[in-house]
Amino acid sequence: MVANRYEPRELESKWRTRWEESGLYRTDLSQTPDERLYVLVMFIYPSGAKLHVGHWFNYTATDIWARAQRARGKTVFMPMGYDAFGLPAENYAIKHGIHPAESTAANIADIRGQLAAMGAMWDWDKELNTSAPEYYRWTQWFFLKLLEHDLAYKAEAPVNWCPDCKTVLANEQVVEGNCERCGREVVQRRMKQWFFRITRYAQRLLDGLETIDWPEKTKIMQRNWIGRSEGAELQFALADAPATRIKVFTTRPDTVFGATYMVLAPEHPLVPTLTTAAQRAEVEAYCLAARKATEIERTSTVREKTGAFTGAWAINPFTRQPIPIWIADYVLASYGEGAIMAVPAHDQRDWEFAVKFGLPIVEVVSPDGQEHLAEYDQAYPAQGVLIHSGEFDGLPCAEAGRRIAEQAASRGLGGPRINYRLRDWLLSRQRYWGAPIPMINCPDCGAVPVPEDQLPVLLPREVVFGQAQEGESPLATVPSFVETVCPRCGGPARRETETMDTFVCSSWYELRFLSPGYTDGPFDPEVVRRWMPVSQYVGGAEHAVGHLLFSRFFCKFLHDIGMVPFDEPFAKLNHQGMIRRMAYHCPRHGWIAFETTTPVEGSSSARDCSLCGQRTSVFDAKVSKSKLNSVDTGVYLEQYGVDTFRTYLMFMGHFSDGGVWDDSGIQGIQRFLARVYRLAGTVTVPFATIPRLPEPPTTTAEQEVWRKVNRTVQKVGADLTSFDFNTALAAMMELTNVLVPYADGQPDPTLLAWAVRSLVQLVAPFAPHLGEELWESLGGPYSVVDAPWPAFDPAGLVEDQVTLPVQIGGKLKGTVQVPRDATSEECLAAVLADAKLARLLEGRTRVKEIHVPNRMLNLIVR
Ligand code: ANZ
Ligand code: ZN
Numbered sequence: 001m002v003a004n005r006y007e008p009r010e011l012e013s014k015w016r017t018r019w020e021e022s023g024l025y026r027t028d029l030s031q032t033p034d035e036r037l038y039v040l041v042m043f044i045y046p047s048g049a050k051l052h053v054g055h056w057f058n059y060t061a062t063d064i065w066a067r068a069q070r071a072r073g074k075t076v077f078m079p080m081g082y083d084a085f086g087l088p089a090e091n092y093a094i095k096h097g098i099h100p101a102e103s104t105a106a107n108i109a110d111i112r113g114q115l116a117a118m119g120a121m122w123d124w125d126k127e128l129n130t131s132a133p134e135y136y137r138w139t140q141w142f143f144l145k146l147l148e149h150d151l152a153y154k155a156e157a158p159v160n161w162c163p164d165c166k167t168v169l170a171n172e173q174v175v176e177g178n179c180e181r182c183g184r185e186v187v188q189r190r191m192k193q194w195f196f197r198i199t200r201y202a203q204r205l206l207d208g209l210e211t212i213d214w215p216e217k218t219k220i221m222q223r224n225w226i227g228r229s230e231g232a233e234l235q236f237a238l239a240d241a242p243a244t245r246i247k248v249f250t251t252r253p254d255t256v257f258g259a260t261y262m263v264l265a266p267e268h269p270l271v272p273t274l275t276t277a278a279q280r281a282e283v284e285a286y287c288l289a290a291r292k293a294t295e296i297e298r299t300s301t302v303r304e305k306t307g308a309f310t311g312a313w314a315i316n317p318f319t320r321q322p323i324p325i326w327i328a329d330y331v332l333a334s335y336g337e338g339a340i341m342a343v344p345a346h347d348q349r350d351w352e353f354a355v356k357f358g359l360p361i362v363e364v365v366s367p368d369g370q371e372h373l374a375e376y377d378q379a380y381p382a383q384g385v386l387i388h389s390g391e392f393d394g395l396p397c398a399e400a401g402r403r404i405a406e407q408a409a410s411r412g413l414g415g416p417r418i419n420y421r422l423r424d425w426l427l428s429r430q431r432y433w434g435a436p437i438p439m440i441n442c443p444d445c446g447a448v449p450v451p452e453d454q455l456p457v458l459l460p461r462e463v464v465f466g467q468a469q470e471g472e473s474p475l476a477t478v479p480s481f482v483e484t485v486c487p488r489c490g491g492p493a494r495r496e497t498e499t500m501d502t503f504v505c506s507s508w509y510e511l512r513f514l515s516p517g518y519t520d521g522p523f524d525p526e527v528v529r530r531w532m533p534v535s536q537y538v539g540g541a542e543h544a545v546g547h548l549l550f551s552r553f554f555c556k557f558l559h560d561i562g563m564v565p566f567d568e569p570f571a572k573l574n575h576q577g578m579i580r581r582m583a584y585h586c587p588r589h590g591w592i593a594f595e596t597t598t599p600v601e602g603s604s605s606a607r608d609c610s611l612c613g614q615r616t617s618v619f620d621a622k623v624s625k626s627k628l629n630s631v632d633t634g635v636y637l638e639q640y641g642v643d644t645f646r647t648y649l650m651f652m653g654h655f656s657d658g659g660v661w662d663d664s665g666i667q668g669i670q671r672f673l674a675r676v677y678r679l680a681g682t683v684t685v686p687f688a689t690i691p692r693l694p695e696p697p698t699t700t701a702e703q704e705v706w707r708k709v710n711r712t713v714q715k716v717g718a719d720l721t722s723f724d725f726n727t728a729l730a731a732m733m734e735l736t737n738v739l740v741p742y743a744d745g746q747p748d749p750t751l752l753a754w755a756v757r758s759l760v761q762l763v764a765p766f767a768p769h770l771g772e773e774l775w776e777s778l779g780g781p782y783s784v785v786d787a788p789w790p791a792f793d794p795a796g797l798v799e800d801q802v803t804l805p806v807q808i809g810g811k812l813k814g815t816v817q818v819p820r821d822a823t824s825e826e827c828l829a830a831v832l833a834d835a836k837l838a839r840l841l842e843g844r845t846r847v848k849e850i851h852v853p854n855r856m857l858n859l860i861v862r
């Protein structure tokens with residue numbers, strides 16, 4: 001028997017202790033069960049803040065999914081760990097003088113406790129920490145493997161540099177030309193940086209998308225990011241040095257006869273050599289100015305075109321005419337060949353440039369074979385047939401493009417090409433708190449990799465921040481770290497002082513989880529072979545083209561060097577949606593918290609500012625500190641307990657859409673769970689006598705309950721598999737609405753027990769502590785998570801009521817609810833019981849009834 005009242009707090013800690021002590025969620029990975037599932041949710045960055053409601057949201061959903069699978073007999077492995085390197089800990093150290101190792105350790109200890117309180121099925125024996133030497137030793141080892149296979153290299157590249165944060169930034173960290181973190185204007189710098197050659201995998205990364213079950217929008221983002229373009233490389237010789245050729249990449253080789261000038265990126269290596277003396281000053285000034293603009297600005301379509309003439313000329317290989325060579329910042333050094341043939345008649349950017357600088361415009365593609373240039377006030381970018389293109393006149397664009405590319409190939413001037421927008425992965429950072437890049441610079445031997453048996457290159461504990469020169473990692477000021485000997489010649493040498501971006505650490509963590517203590521390699525190949533790829537991966541869509549691309553690249557590389565038999569790490573992926581909450585903006589006080597507002601009489605949503613009494617504007621906004629609408633998880637957990645909190649999160653909306661947090665909603669969930677709790681107290685029969693599936697009952701009241709249970713079991717089972725947690729909950733609430741009055745009447749005790757037992761099992765993945773408690777109170781064997789999932793009787797799925805359209809004289813007049821397979825008499829009785837229909841029949845004589853059972857009833861009247 002259960003206690004009278006649902007008191008979550010005590011019950012929850014009791015069960016967590018029991019789970020921990022019995023090792024319920026430890027998975028024996030040395031076994032090879034038939035149906036095994038590796039369930040992974042993106043691991044956590046251990047910041048000093050409390051767990052965010054967003055963490056609760058996707059960790060809970062993943063746990064529910066995993067629990068439902070385990071209840072169906074699958075062996076589930078679900079780990080959790082810490083993505084523990086990164087800039088925030090280092091900035092915190094700079095500000096507060098606490099060493100990143102210390103603050104990270106403290107944060108992990110704190111977060112571990114909070115995670116444990118979620119009651120999720122994490123296997124804590126497999127916890128990992130990317131900042132631990134036994135982990136980053138292997139991150140460094142992967143670096144060496146990539147280097148060995150020519151997939152890691154150091155090169156000078158233009159990068160975004162923040163002078164205040166003293167590090168390079170990714171493009172995503174630059175907002176309108178300023179550092180996202182400190183607001184300082186970012187400068188473009190050329191710096192020697194380490195890259196992984198992910199571009200070599202561009203096509204494989206595209207092809208692999210066809211083999212995995214991921215959200216389509218994420219696949220589209222990856223496809224766009226990889227940016228495959230089919231086209232041609234064409235080579236243009238310099239007019240007065242024909243041996244020198246400028247290569248261009250074009251998607252429109254068909255327009256080559258309209259290429260009336262060329263444009264090189266200001267950074268193009270040929271610019272200094274081909275610029276004439278007369279133009280040098282202007283060109284140099286332009287190049288200097290171009291360095292300041294970010295790529296986003298440079299490629300903006302609304303920005304006014306700028307440029308400078310180099311004084312040099314090239315020969316168009318098809319018209320054989322000399323054309324001027326310009327430089328302009330709308331051509332990027334890092335895309336294609338860093339140079340274009342400009343076709344102003346058919347490319348809008350080139351059109352604007354040509355108009356501004358008075359360059360010739362030649363029409364070579366026409367919709368109908370006639371000239372239209374005189375009518376245009378912008379480029380004509382569409383397809384058509386060629387004109388003014390010599391032997392290619394009259395050909396449609398596609399065909400002409402193919403032939404021109406082929407001819408270029410046969411003349412040794414380029415040929416068909418596929419180009420990818422994807423760039424190599426810049427992985428080095430001028431930071432302390434990361435895995436040191438395992439390289440040694442020797443004055444005699446150059447860059448020498450650290451021998452594998454000398455890994456890990458330990459991050460030294462002693463470091464002083466703020467002493468390094470601009471562009472240098474703090475590690476450069478630690479002599480005991482920097483000074484070493486060359487592994488090749490034994491002479492004095494210096495260590496590489498840059499560290500790896502944290503995305504390198506997270507590119508292989510899913511493999512490490514399976515054998516976190518393994519010392520003979522990054523992972524135990526046997527266990528990985530049996531348990532990978534990850535069956536179900538869950539995490540934020542914001543990682544679509546970062547982590548989710550990098551880890552696919554790593555996996556393909558590992559496959560290629562024979563370390564794993566698969567080449568996609570995550571077979572199935574789901575993203576969580578965003579949690580929102582109403583945000584209130586006062587005209588005088590700006591953003592104010594919900595607690596600082598008072599309700600407006602007669603309105604359900606309007607609220608006044610409690611400070612000044614003015615009406616606030618209300619916004620449905622993503623939860624954030626700046627809008628003062630975040631959810632203080634601690635407060636709610638304290639008040640409602642873990643199970644209610646988890647269940648409410650799942651009820652807010654569809655998992656992939658997120659939802660709007662609402663305080664009254666969580667109260668409703670608490671009431672729902674309390675009702676389930678009370679229902680369990682109404683069961684009077686011994687557990688062993690509850691049938692797995694009862695025979696269909698004979699009385700109407702029992703039949704209704706029987707049908708409702710069967711239908712709910714079926715629906716919840718399906719919904720849990722497809723991440724439709726909100727509709728599963730709605731179905732369980734409906735079932736509760738049927739069961740409560742039934743239990744309060746004179747129920748069939750066995751049927752009721754079966755119904756309640758089913759409900760307890762359905763609720764258990766959402767509210768695992770309550771589920772366990774009620775399961776035990778019913779007499780079920782520990783644990784509910786391993787109890788066979790409730791069965792349903794297909795016969796019980798049939799609707800017991802049908803909505804029957806009623807026609808009078810052949811015209812639809814209304815509907816009535818009747819039992820399935822009701823007789824004509826029963827249907828007629830229902831029509832006469834309906835006030836509206838009965839009135840229509842008043843004073844009329846019924847001559848005939850046409851009844852199609854369960855479909856319609858037509859009354860012919862006179
Ligand atoms: C001539 C031409 C004529 C072009 C025409 C387009 C239309 P996607 O599809 O993105 O691959 N381009 C090539 N390299 C560039 C660079 N480094 N910076 C800026 N623009 C560059 O785009 C390929 C097209 O973008 C190429 O085809 C080239 O312009 C331009 F009617 O060549 B096109
Ligand atoms: Zn050496």
